[in-house]
Amino acid sequence: MTRSEKKAQLPSGDSPKGRTRIQREKRELILQAALEVFAASGFRGATLDQIAEAAKMSKPNLLYYYSRKEDIHRTLIARLMETWLDPLKSLKASGEPVEEICAYINRKLEMARDFPRESRLFANEILQGAPHIIDMLEGELKELVDEKALVIKGWMRDGKLNECDPHHLLFAIWATTQHYADFDVQVRAVLGPEKSGEERFEAAAKFLENLFCKGLKPKAQAPGSQLSGQSG
Amino acid sequence: MTRSEKKAQLPSGDSPKGRTRIQREKRELILQAALEVFAASGFRGATLDQIAEAAKMSKPNLLYYYSRKEDIHRTLIARLMETWLDPLKSLKASGEPVEEICAYINRKLEMARDFPRESRLFANEILQGAPHIIDMLEGELKELVDEKALVIKGWMRDGKLNECDPHHLLFAIWATTQHYADFDVQVRAVLGPEKSGEERFEAAAKFLENLFCKGLKPKAQAPGSQLSGQSG
DNA sequence: CCAGTTTTTGACCAATTGATAAAATATTAG
DNA sequence: CTAATATTTTATCAATTGGTCAAAAACTGG
Structure with a gap:
C-alpha cells in the first residue's frame, strides 16, 4: 500500500x-x-x-x-449558477445608469441567444418549484438583487432614472430576455419561418433597448437637448 | 336493440x-x-x-x-387555449391605444395571478417544444398576433404610440406578465416572505403600466399639454 | 511485453410506470 | 324491488426506469 x-x-x-x-x-x-x-x-x-x-x-x-x-x-x-448571476454582478454603481442597464439587458439577451439550453434548464427548475436551488434563490440571489436594487434606487434619487420599483425592473429584464430562449418555439411560430435567428435577436435587442430606456430615461428631452430642465 | x-x-x-x-x-x-x-x-x-x-x-x-x-x-x-388568447382578442382597434394596451397588460397579469397553474402548464408545454400545440401556434395564434400587430402598427402610424416592433411588444407583455406565474418561486424568494401575494401583483401592475406606457406614449408631453407639436 | 488500473460492456434487479380485465359494488330507471 | 347500468376495486401486466455487479476490454507506466 x-x-x-x-x-x-x-x-x-x-x-x-x-x-x-x-x-x-x-x-x-x-x-x-x-x-x-x-x-x-x-x-x-x-x-x-x-x-x-x-x-x-x-x-x-x-x-x-x-x-x-x-x-x-x-x-x-451548479455550473449554470456560476455564470447566471454574472451579468447582474457586473452592474456597476459607478457607471452611467442607462448605459449600465442597457448593457445588462444586452448581456442577458446574448445569454438567451447563446445558451438557450441553460436558460431552459433554469426555467424548468423554477417551474418545478426550484427544489434544488431554493436556498440559493433566497440567499445569494436575494442578496445580490437587494444590493443592486439599492444601486438602482440611488440612480433614481439622483434623477438619473425614472422612479420605479427596481426589483420589478429586474424581473422584467429577466422575463423579456429569457423569453427568447424559453419560449423560442412560440417566438419562431409567431414570427414565421422567414426570420433567421440572428434577425430575431437583433430585432429583440432593438425593441428591448427602446422599451426599457425610453421608459427609464427621464422624459421630455426635446431632440437636440441633452437633459431637460424639468425640476422636481 | x-x-x-x-x-x-x-x-x-x-x-x-x-x-x-x-x-x-x-x-x-x-x-x-x-x-x-x-x-x-x-x-x-x-x-x-x-x-x-x-x-x-x-x-x-x-x-x-x-x-x-x-x-x-x-x-x-384545449381548455386552456380557449381562454388563453381571449385577452388579445379583446384588443379593440377602435379603442384608445395606450388604454387598450394597458388593459391588455392588466388582464394578462390578472390571469397570471388567478390562473398560475394554467400559465405553468402552458410554459411547460412550450419549454418542451410545444409538441401538442405547435399547429395552433403556427396557425391560429400567428394569425391573431399578425392581425393585432397590424392594429398596433396603425396606432403608431397615427402617432398614437411610439414606433416599435408590435410582435416584440406582445412578446414583452407575455413575458413580463406570465413571469409572475411561471417564476413565482423566484419572485417570492427575491422579494422575501414579508410581501403578500396581493402586494406583489399590485406592485407588478404599477411597474408594468409605468414601463410600457411611459415607454409607449409619444414623448415630450409637458405637464398640462395634451399632445406635443412634434411633427414628422 | 506485463502488471495494474481504468473504462466499457452485458446481464441483471427492484421499483415505478401506463394500462387492462374482471369481479364487486353502487346507482338509477321502471 | 329488480334489472340494467354505471362506478369502483382488486389483481395483474408488460414496459420502462434508475441503478448494480462482475467480467471483459482497453489503456497505462515501467
Whole structure:
C-alpha cells in the first residue's frame, strides 16, 4: 500500500474535475447530453437512457461517471449558477445608469441567444418549484438583487432614472430576455419561418433597448437637448 | 336493440361533457388534480399515480374516466387555449391605444395571478417544444398576433404610440406578465416572505403600466399639454 | 511485453410506470 | 324491488426506469 493515493480512484463527484483525460472528456460529454435532455423534459421527465443515448454511451457506462441521475443535474445546475448571476454582478454603481442597464439587458439577451439550453434548464427548475436551488434563490440571489436594487434606487434619487420599483425592473429584464430562449418555439411560430435567428435577436435587442430606456430615461428631452430642465 | 343509443356509454373523451352527474364531477376533479401535477412536472414528469392521489381516487378509477394520460393532458391544453388568447382578442382597434394596451397588460397579469397553474402548464408545454400545440401556434395564434400587430402598427402610424416592433411588444407583455406565474418561486424568494401575494401583483401592475406606457406614449408631453407639436 | 488500473460492456434487479380485465359494488330507471 | 347500468376495486401486466455487479476490454507506466 505504498501508493495508496493512486489506488481505485473512482471518479466521484466531489473531485475537482476528474483525474484522467478520458474522465474529463466523458464527463463533459455527459453534461452536454444531459443539458439537452434536462432542458427539454425537466428533471423527472428526463431519463438516463435518453441522456446515455445522446452521449453515445451505454447507461452503465454513463453511471460509471455519474453514479446518480441527480448528480448530473446538480452539476449542471451548479455550473449554470456560476455564470447566471454574472451579468447582474457586473452592474456597476459607478457607471452611467442607462448605459449600465442597457448593457445588462444586452448581456442577458446574448445569454438567451447563446445558451438557450441553460436558460431552459433554469426555467424548468423554477417551474418545478426550484427544489434544488431554493436556498440559493433566497440567499445569494436575494442578496445580490437587494444590493443592486439599492444601486438602482440611488440612480433614481439622483434623477438619473425614472422612479420605479427596481426589483420589478429586474424581473422584467429577466422575463423579456429569457423569453427568447424559453419560449423560442412560440417566438419562431409567431414570427414565421422567414426570420433567421440572428434577425430575431437583433430585432429583440432593438425593441428591448427602446422599451426599457425610453421608459427609464427621464422624459421630455426635446431632440437636440441633452437633459431637460424639468425640476422636481 | 331498440334503445341502442343508451347502451354501454363509456365516458370517452369525444363526448361533450359526460352523460351523468358523476361523470361530470369526477372528470372535473381529475382535470383539476392533473392541472396541478402537469403544471409542476410537465407531461413526462407527471405520473398517473400522482394525479390519482391528488384526485383522491384509485388509478384504475381515474383511467375509467380518461383512458389515457395523454387524453387528460390534451383536454387541459384545449381548455386552456380557449381562454388563453381571449385577452388579445379583446384588443379593440377602435379603442384608445395606450388604454387598450394597458388593459391588455392588466388582464394578462390578472390571469397570471388567478390562473398560475394554467400559465405553468402552458410554459411547460412550450419549454418542451410545444409538441401538442405547435399547429395552433403556427396557425391560429400567428394569425391573431399578425392581425393585432397590424392594429398596433396603425396606432403608431397615427402617432398614437411610439414606433416599435408590435410582435416584440406582445412578446414583452407575455413575458413580463406570465413571469409572475411561471417564476413565482423566484419572485417570492427575491422579494422575501414579508410581501403578500396581493402586494406583489399590485406592485407588478404599477411597474408594468409605468414601463410600457411611459415607454409607449409619444414623448415630450409637458405637464398640462395634451399632445406635443412634434411633427414628422 | 506485463502488471495494474481504468473504462466499457452485458446481464441483471427492484421499483415505478401506463394500462387492462374482471369481479364487486353502487346507482338509477321502471 | 329488480334489472340494467354505471362506478369502483382488486389483481395483474408488460414496459420502462434508475441503478448494480462482475467480467471483459482497453489503456497505462515501467
